[in-house]
Structure formats: structure tokens, C-alpha cells
Amino acid sequence: MSAITLHNVVKKYGAVQVVHGVDLDIAEGEFVVLLGPSGCGKTTTLRMVAGLEDVSGGTLSIGGQVVNDVAPKDRGVAMVFQNYALYPHMSVRQNMEFALRPMKLGKAEMDRRIAQTAGILGLDALLERRPAQLSGGQRQRVAMGRAMVRTPKVFLFDEPLSNLDAKLRTQVRWEIGKLHQRLGTTVLYVTHDQVEAMTLADKIVIMRDGHVEQVGTPEEVYAAPKSTFVATFIGSPSMNMIETRATGGRLVADGLSIPVPTRFGDRVKDGQEVTLGIRPIEIQRVAENAPGAMAARVEVTEYLGNEALLDLRVGSHDLMAEVPADQRAAPGETVHVRLNETALHLFDTRSGRSLAQ
Amino acid sequence: MNKLSTRQTILIYLALGVVLIVFLMPIYLIASSSLKPSPIMFQKPPAFLFAPTFEHYQDLFAMRPFGKFILNSLIVALGSTAFSLTIGSLAAYAISRIRHKRMNDVAFWILSMRMFPPIAVVVPYYIIFKTAGLLDTPLALIIVYSTANIPLTVWLMKGFFDEVPIALEEAAAVDGYGLLETFLRVTLPLAAPGLAVSAVFCFIFSWNEFLFALMLTGSEAQTATVAVMSFWSSDAVQWGRIMAGSFIILIPGVIFVLTCQRWLVRGLTMGSVK
Ligand SMILES: Nc1ncnc2c1ncn2[C@@H]1O[C@H](COP(=O)(O)OP(=O)(O)OP(=O)(O)O)[C@@H](O)[C@H]1O
Ligand SMILES: [Mg+2]
Numbered sequence: 001m002s003a004i005t006l007h008n009v010v011k012k013y014g015a016v017q018v019v020h021g022v023d024l025d026i027a028e029g030e031f032v033v034l035l036g037p038s039g040c041g042k043t044t045t046l047r048m049v050a051g052l053e054d055v056s057g058g059t060l061s062i063g064g065q066v067v068n069d070v071a072p073k074d075r076g077v078a079m080v081f082q083n084y085a086l087y088p089h090m091s092v093r094q095n096m097e098f099a100l101r102p103m104k105l106g107k108a109e110m111d112r113r114i115a116q117t118a119g120i121l122g123l124d125a126l127l128e129r130r131p132a133q134l135s136g137g138q139r140q141r142v143a144m145g146r147a148m149v150r151t152p153k154v155f156l157f158d159e160p161l162s163n164l165d166a167k168l169r170t171q172v173r174w175e176i177g178k179l180h181q182r183l184g185t186t187v188l189y190v191t192h193d194q195v196e197a198m199t200l201a202d203k204i205v206i207m208r209d210g211h212v213e214q215v216g217t218p219e220e221v222y223a224a225p226k227s228t229f230v231a232t233f234i235g236s237p238s239m240n241m242i243e244t245r246a247t248g249g250r251l252v253a254d255g256l257s258i259p260v261p262t263r264f265g266d267r268v269k270d271g272q273e274v275t276l277g278i279r280p281i282e283i284q285r286v287a288e289n290a291p292g293a294m295a296a297r298v299e300v301t302e303y304l305g306n307e308a309l310l311d312l313r314v315g316s317h318d319l320m321a322e323v324p325a326d327q328r329a330a331p332g333e334t335v336h337v338r339l340n341e342t343a344l345h346l347f348d349t350r351s352g353r354s355l356a357q
Numbered sequence: 358m359n360k361l362s363t364r365q366t367i368l369i370y371l372a373l374g375v376v377l378i379v380f381l382m383p384i385y386l387i388a389s390s391s392l393k394p395s396p397i398m399f400q401k402p403p404a405f406l407f408a409p410t411f412e413h414y415q416d417l418f419a420m421r422p423f424g425k426f427i428l429n430s431l432i433v434a435l436g437s438t439a440f441s442l443t444i445g446s447l448a449a450y451a452i453s454r455i456r457h458k459r460m461n462d463v464a465f466w467i468l469s470m471r472m473f474p475p476i477a478v479v480v481p482y483y484i485i486f487k488t489a490g491l492l493d494t495p496l497a498l499i500i501v502y503s504t505a506n507i508p509l510t511v512w513l514m515k516g517f518f519d520e521v522p523i524a525l526e527e528a529a530a531v532d533g534y535g536l537l538e539t540f541l542r543v544t545l546p547l548a549a550p551g552l553a554v555s556a557v558f559c560f561i562f563s564w565n566e567f568l569f570a571l572m573l574t575g576s577e578a579q580t581a582t583v584a585v586m587s588f589w590s591s592d593a594v595q596w597g598r599i600m601a602g603s604f605i606i607l608i609p610g611v612i613f614v615l616t617c618q619r620w621l622v623r624g625l626t627m628g629s630v631k
Contacts, residue, residue, distance in 0.1 A: 072527075
């Protein structure tokens with residue numbers, strides 16, 4: 001059974017529509033990440049699931065029950081807020097108790113759960129402190145603890161790591177992943193950080209301007225992006241995009257002519273404007289006379305230790321290549337590179353949609 | 358903060374001393390006059406050392422049921438304070454949370470209730486309460502004082518509610534609490550300093566009020582402020598008793614303010630968001 005289903009869900013603020021017909025199906029126990037640039041409607045979608053925003057259109061179900069008009073308190077979801085929203089007048093223990101009280105569990109069971117959650121999150125020593133006496137990372141854990149003690153059907157996270165420093169973020173990210181494996185609760189997680197999305201998600205939902213752009217596993221959205229937006233949004237450094245025109249079975253642009261890979265079959269029409277995408281790591285240095293070699297001028301070199309990033313100029317196009325550090329070249333040098341044919345992505349320039357099957 | 362030099366410290370204490378004297382002098386005069394035997398009451402220069410007497414206090418309670426008047430004052434002041442805080446905070450919460458372009462107009466309209474001169478409405482009030490059979494009852498004064506106290510409470514509390522992050526209420530909603538419970542358990546405790554300030558203002562205003570209390574009460578519901586003035590008659594002013602009554606009147610106000618003071622803490626919402 002699906003834990004959460006969104007069917008053509010729409011959100012309007014007055015005349016402004018910010019979420020346009022989102023369809024999404026989240027299975028029980030799945031870790032789903034809503035990923036997208038700022039302002040694309042991730043938080044709004046999450047808040048609709050929590051019941052903190054009205055749904056303007058479509059249906060939203062949790063556990064098979066339509067909840068469009070169900071109050072947040074009756075939805076059985078727990079949420080970790082971006083700014084944690086801890087009750088400042090209560091100690092850590094009281095924060096957790098407060099979340100438990102509506103469940104009417106009895107004192108012994110409440111204490112047992114609080115002790116267990118505090119143990120898992122390492123909050124034992126902090127139980128009697130007020131939020132103001134905690135560090136950012138500790139507050140983050142309390143916010144998670146407050147959501148966890150309730151053992152909810154669904155966890156909602158809104159950018160829970162964005163207020164932490166880089167090191168802590170990696171650590172807590174890892175802890176969240178571990179927790180999900182252990183508890184197996186359904187999670188809907190909002191972020192604009194693709195590393196979080198790639199490492200945590202069973203399924204990534206990429207949003208753009210209130211639309212769902214693509215839904216897929218991390219592997220799918222990385223290896224088979226359905227649009228130029230997803231292609232450039234996922235992956236770091238981001239995919240190179242070159243606008244070409246299909247001419248006689250080849251993709252032609254200034255300083256560049258590549259045969260259309262056979263796997264695209266007859267979907268590339270002669271004269272069609274095609275955007276060619278290639279990840280930096282799929283551009284290799286080759287000998288001048290190797291098949292498919294193109295001349296490129298090195299503009300900038302960035303040395304990263306194991307590998308190096310080369311800013312290349314091919315004709316009038318800029319390409320970024322990621323090569324083993326020992327193959328780097330000095331700026332101003334001319335090198336020869338080849339695009340890995342099997343890793344080429346082709347998109348219709350007009351619609352931005354992928355031409356792959 | 359910079360450390361103050363000895364000279365600065367001395368100057369500051371001197372200034373504070375002057376201010377203290379200015380404010381404490383009337384209280385001293387009331388207290389000392391209430392204990393002075395009548396013959397030396399107006400002696401010049403005033404007697405600083407004298408054998409204190411409690412005769413004025415005894416007279417006060419013997420000649421008039423002053424204990425009852427104090428009780429009336431307490432009922433009226435506490436009643437109006439409780440009523441105003443309840444209605445005022447609920448109204449303030451609504452004004453703070455409902456997003457509507459005319460909400461500021463509503464808030465101003467409520468505040469404008471405080472702007473009319475009291476003397477202008479004494480007669481209408483008298484007629485209304487006479488018709489309603491409420492003349493000379495504490496309820497009449499509670500209603501009148503609340504019309505002044507509620508607008509003040511609304512304005513004070515709105516400011517405090519505005520400071521409580523909405524995210525906290527959303528967290529409570531997701532945690533399983535309804536609107537009223539969220540208000541009572543999350544929002545209101547965080548606005549406690551506002552409640553304390555409002556309570557002090559409401560109590561002091563109701564406790565000290567004279568005009569309405571004089572016009573709307575008789576022997577039954579008379580408050581202490583009015584009762585004290587009854588020792589001021591055309592043929593004699595009994596200063597000793599007036600001073601004794603005044604001193605007693607001071608006490609509950611001081612106790613109330615000191616009690617409320619412990620809620621006047623800053624930064625209650627610290628550590629909640631971010
Ligand atoms: N109360 C509101 N009234 C009008 N527009 C709103 C309101 N709240 C959000 N929006 C708009 O809805 C859009 C989506 O906002 P949302 O907060 O969901 O973005 P987001 O994807 O979470 O972005 P971020 O990564 O910056 O948090 C934005 O364009 C925003 O301006
Ligand atoms: Mg957001």
C-alpha cells in the first residue's frame with residue numbers, strides 16, 4: 001500500500017499558482033527526497049502533506065485515506081522543521097513529552113520511549129536542558145528526537161541540515177540514513193542539496209517551478225536525465241551542454257562534429273536542433289590521431305588532488321573535463337580530447353526533453 | 358560593558374539617591390502622618406521623632422467598614438484584570454495571527470476605545486446600570502474598568518504574540534494539538550511577560566480609579582479609594598484617617614506588582630528557531 005499519494009495536487013496563493021499538478025506515489029518505508037532549486041515549491045508541497053497549507057486542488061492521501069480536509073493533528077505525521085521549532089520554554093525531555101502527550105500512552109511508556117530515543121540520538125546528558133542551552137547540532141537532534149518518539153507513520157523533513165556546518169552536516173546525514181534503515185519509516189525529505197538527495201534517497205523527485213521534472217532512483221536521475229534541467233541540476237561539476245544541429249547523421253556545432261550514436265535510432269531528425277550533453281568525467285584526453293579526437297585549448301586548470309578540472313575551449317564552446325590529475329595541462333596548451341560516445345545525452349533543444357528511449 | 362570609575366559610580370549613586378527621595382517622599386509622608394498623633398499633625402517644622410500611634414487605623418475600621426471596602430476594591434480590580442486578560446489576549450491573538458488587510462483598522466478601532474474622556478460617559482453609564490439594576494455592584498465597575506483595560510491588553514499582547522514564531526504553533530499542530538491547546542500550552546506561556554505587564558496596568562488602573570467608583574457605587578460596592586475620601590467633609594478633614602487609609606491602599610498594589618515582576622523576563626523565545 002502507498003504511504004502517501006499525491007494526485008494532481010495544486011497550490012495557489014490567491015491568483016498565483018506555485019505548485020502545478022504534482023503526481024507522486026510514495027511506498028511504505030520509502031525514503032523520498034524532494035529536490036530542486038530555491039522557490040520551486042518543495043516546502044509548499046511538504047507543508048501540504050503535513051496539513052500546514054491547504055491543498056488548492058487535487059487529492060492527497062496518507063495511508064490510503066484522503067486527507068485534504070484532515071487537520072494536521074490527525075494525520076499521524078511528524079515533521080522536523082528547517083529551523084527546528086523547539087519549544088523554548090520546555091526542557092529537551094519536556095519537548096519530547098509534549099509530542100507524546102496527545103497519544104495518551106501512560107507515564108511509564110512515555111519515559112521508556114524518551115529514554116530509548118535519547119539513547120539512539122545521544123541526548124541522554126541533555127534531557128534537562130532548555131533549547132537555548134544547546135548547540136545547533138544538538139538542537140537538530142532534539143528536533144529529530146521529538147519527531148521520532150512518536151513513531152509516526154510518516155516523517156517529514158524540511159532541509160533539516162541547512163543550519164549545520166559542513167562537517168556536522170555529513171555526520172548527521174549519515175545518522176539520518178542509518179535511522180531510516182533501522183526504523184523503516186516512510187520519509188519525505190526536502191532539500192536543495194543534491195549530495196543529500198543522492199546519498200539518502202530511494203527515490204528522488206526533482207521539482208522545478210512547481211512542476212515535477214523527473215522521478216527516479218538516484219542512479220536513474222544521474223544516468224538517464226529526462227530533461228536538460230535534470231541533466232544540469234544533478235551531478236557536480238554539472239554536465240556540459242552544447243547546442244548542435246543534426247546534419248546528415250552527425251551533430252554539428254562550431255568546432256565539433258559527432259556521429260549520432262546508433263542507440264538514438266531515427267529519433268534524431270535531419271535539421272533538428274539537438275542539445276548534446278556530456279558529463280565532465282566522460283571527456284578523455286587522447287592522442288591527436290585517435291578516432292574522434294578534437295582539438296581543445298586549455299583555458300583554466302583546477303587541481304583537486306586525485307583529479308583535475310580542465311576548462312576547455314572547443315570552437316566557440318566551453319567544455320569542462322575531469323581528468324586524472326597526472327593528465328592535467330597548463331593553461332594555453334592545446335590538447336586533444338574525445339567525448340565518450342556511450343555516455344552522450346541528447347535532448348531536443350526546443351522542448352528540453354531527452355531523446356533517449 | 359565598560360567598567361565605571363569610582364567617581365562615576367559615586368555620581369550615579371547620588372543621582373539615584375535623589376530620584377529615590379523624590380519618589381519615596383510622598384510614601385514617607387503618608388506613612389508618618391498616619392502614625393502621628395493628631396495634635397502634632399501640622400506642627401512646623403514637622404516632627405520627625407514622635408511616639409507613633411495607631412489611633413487613626415483603629416478609627417478607620419471602627420467608624421466605617423473599611424475592611425469591606427478594601428475587599429470591594431480587590432474584587433473589582435482582580436475581576437476586571439482577569440476578565441480583561443482573558444478577552445484581551447484572545448482578541449490580541451486573533452489580530453496577531455489573522456492575515457487581513459483591514460486587521461490594522463480593527464486594532465486601531467479597539468485602541469480608540471481608550472481615547473474618549475471618561476467624564477463624557479459617566480452619565481450614560483449611570484443610566485444604563487440603573488436600568489440594568491447593576492448600580493452599586495462590583496460587576497458594574499468590573500464592566501466599566503474592562504472597557505478601558507481590554508484595549509490596553511489587546512495592544513500589549515498583540516506585540517508579544519507577534520514575537521512568538523508561528524513555526525512553534527505549526528510544530529504543535531503536527532504534534533497533535535488543536536488550536537486552543539496550542540494557544541494555551543505554547544503561545545500563551547511564551548507571551549507570559551506580556552500577561553504580567555498587562556496585569557499590572559489593569560490592576561493598578563482598576564485599583565486606583567476614582568471617578569466611576571464614586572458615581573456608580575453607594576454604601577454596598579464602594580471601593581477603598583472612594584471610602585477614604587469620605588473622611589473629607591465640608592466641616593472637617595480627618596487627615597490622620599485619610600493617611601491611614603491611603604497607606605493601606607498602597608499595600609496590595611505593591612504586592613501585586615512584586616508578584617507579577619517575576620514573570621517579566623526577557624528572551625523567553627530564545628533557542629526556539631535557529
Ligand atoms: N504565503 C505565500 N504567499 C505567496 N507565495 C508564496 C507563499 N509561500 C510561498 N510562496 C511562493 O511559492 C513558491 C514556492 O515556495 P517554497 O517555499 O515551496 O519554495 P522551496 O522550494 O521550498 O524553496 P527554498 O529551497 O528556497 O526553501 C515561491 O515562489 C514562493 O515565493
Ligand atoms: Mg523551502
